[in-house]
Amino acid sequence: MLSQTIKYAYYPGCVAQGACRELYLSTQALTQALGIELIELKKAACCGSGTFKEDSQLLEDTVNARNIALAEELNLPLLTHCSTCQGVLGHVNERLQECQSTKPEYVQEVNSFLQKEACSPYRGTTEVIHLLHVLVRDYGLDKIRQRVTRSLTSLNCAAFYGCYLLRGQKTQYDDPFQPEAMENVFRAVGATPVYYHGRTQCCGWPLSSYATKESFTMAGMHIQSALAAGADCLVTPCPLCHLNLDSRQPEVEKVIEKRLGLPVLHLPQLIGLALGIKPQVLGLERHIVSTQPILKKLGLG
CATH class of the missing domain: 1.20.1050.140 (Glutathione S-transferase Yfyf (Class Pi); Chain A, domain 2)
Known part of the structure; x- marks a missing residue:
């Protein structure tokens, strides 16, 4: 192509x-x-x-x-x-x-x-x-599939799209309520997509500065839903979503009074793993919620 x-x-x-x-x-x-x-x-x-x-x-x-x-x-x-x-x-x-x-x-x-x-x-x-749509539309899933050196067949991935990517513009790169772009990327690298309630909803970040409890409750609801659906990790195309779902997950746990421990990956980290890029190069040690369970499942831990 x-x-x-x-x-x-x-x-x-x-x-x-x-x-x-x-x-x-x-x-x-x-x-x-x-x-x-x-x-x-x-x-x-x-x-x-x-x-x-x-x-x-x-x-x-x-x-x-x-x-x-x-x-x-x-x-x-x-x-x-x-x-x-x-x-x-x-x-x-x-x-x-x-x-x-x-x-x-x-x-x-x-x-x-x-x-x-x-x-x-x-x-x-x-x-x-967005990078996601560049990869799907311009680069192509077939070319990504051809570059995979480490298939992620053992990994169950739950996409968390958030708000802006789907409904921030008139131009639509995907269905704003039933998107498939990230799930198609998961399939291209061998991972299994996990569907759950909340994958296209707000992470709660915009509320966090003035309604912290409500923000963390929203984040906790999404993480629990993904866990219940069998997800090994959440994957997000938004660093602000990542902050609320990963960096603040320990605070979320305190608000909802429940242990979560679900790793949250950035989209290029997931694809990078499939391409054989070393976890350290991808910055996987920088997360608040440990990514070690993911790496162990892929034989990298």
């Missing part, structure tokens, strides 16, 4: 460069192994994770128009591995593309702020796409 390297402007986002550094590491390792070239947008700013618009829609649009314009300078699609960034950037891109014909003066206003900062104007000429 691919005769040459495919290339993207890479927007890693904030969380992958801090609290979930393992996502940054595993994305780099996976894309290098697959021959996907990423040109990191080092001048990009935080997308705001949906909070900027609470103060000003213009602020959210301007900040993210600049992020998108950085990719447009390279004439490349913008790739992110964060569902929240995908939802925010993708939605801004769609809104401004529509405004180019319905409210051109608004786009001009946005670009006037970019011009003051000596930034390239937003043109609306590129696509914002």
Whole structure:
């Protein structure tokens, strides 16, 4: 399918460069192994994770128009591995593309702020796409299947899509209520998909700063549901979901008064394991909930 390297402007986002550094590491390792070239947008700013618009829609649009314009300078699609960034950037891109014909003066206003900062104007000429959909649509499941050196046949994987990836944009890469993209990736690397109630719902992260108990109760409900369905691990395409489901799982356990202990993997970590990439390179030792049960099941522990 691919005769040459495919290339993207890479927007890693904030969380992958801090609290979930393992996502940054595993994305780099996976894309290098697959021959996907990423040109990191080092001048990009935080997308705001949906909070900027609470103060000003213009602020959210301007900040993210600049992020998108950085990719447009390279004439490349913008790739992110964060569902929240995908939802925010993708939605801004769609809104401004529509405004180019319905409210051109608004786009001009946005670009006037970019011009003051000596930034390239937003043109609306590129696509914002998540790593998951790059792998499924652009790279292809057959090619991933061909690259597998360590089949994950013993692993039962439960996808946790979260909100933004499925319903943050008008553009749909998958069914927003009955998605299959992640499950199809699981099958391609030999793992068994686990279906459970809650895989397309909110992880609770947006509530965590002001309704902590409710947030952790939501996360606990999803983890318990996945465990009851026989999951060996959750796999998520969103580092913010990962924070609520993995990093805060010990706190979740205290709120729901129940032991959980379910490992939560980032999507590129799971695929990386199937490609034979070493667990240390994928950052699997950085998780709060130990990934050792997964590694032992794969004969790596």
